[in-house]
Amino acid sequence: MKKQDTKKTILQFSLAIVAGIGLAACDVEKTQEGEMPEVEVEGGQIPKYDVDAPDVDVKMKEKDVTIKVPDVDITPAKDDSATEVGEPGN
Numbered sequence: 001m002k003k004q005d006t007k008k009t010i011l012q013f014s015l016a017i018v019a020g021i022g023l024a025a026c027d028v029e030k031t032q033e034g035e036m037p038e039v040e041v042e043g044g045q046i047p048k049y050d051v052d053a054p055d056v057d058v059k060m061k062e063k064d065v066t067i068k069v070p071d072v073d074i075t076p077a078k079d080d081s082a083t084e085v086g087e088p089g090n
Contacts, residue, residue, distance in 0.1 A: 007067055014069050027077040 007065060011067055011069065018070055018072050021072070021074050024076075
């Protein structure tokens with residue numbers, strides 16, 4: 001595996017971990033049921049386009065890159081089940 005591929009893999013792995021930790025640190029509780037709105041749709045037409053796309057020439061060249069890897073500290077949310085969103089005084 002090339003040095004550049006290794007760095008890219010490490011960066012992707014780091015970002016995936018940060019995203020996973022960020023989502024796991026949330027405390028979410030549904031406090032009210034939702035409802036879809038009623039919608040009536042009639043007619044319409046999708047617009048037509050004439051697109052002239054550019055010619056793209058992709059080449060590979062080797063570069064040495066220094067990257068910064070995120071260092072993230074996350075404090076999980078506290079479980080305050082006595083406080084609900086929308087209560088008077090909040």
